[in-house]
Amino acid sequence: MTIPSERTRALVFTRRFLQELQDPKATPRVPRSIRERARALERHYPTLASIELAHLACPAWFGPIEPFLARTGGKGDSRGTE
DSSP states (O other): OOOHHHHHHHHHHHHHHHHHHHOTTTSTTOOHHHHHHHHHHHHTSOOHHHHHHHHHHOTTTOOOOOHHHHHHHTTTOOTTOO
16 A cells, blocks of 8 residues: 555656656666657656645645655756746
């Protein structure tokens, strides 16, 4: 069974993974088609602000953004913090 903090952690780390796939320096051997797909998926992926809002609205489903996740997971998360 997945607990709220695990669900939140998965969202944060998946967003980070999608961002890394787009960065040729972080992932030099990834084909362009995969980078484009990651960019398209990340464009509509929940931001840290959205995840925190989900936690406030549904704490039984989403845990809070832990302080270390907010600091490290926020890297490159300036787009779409609405």
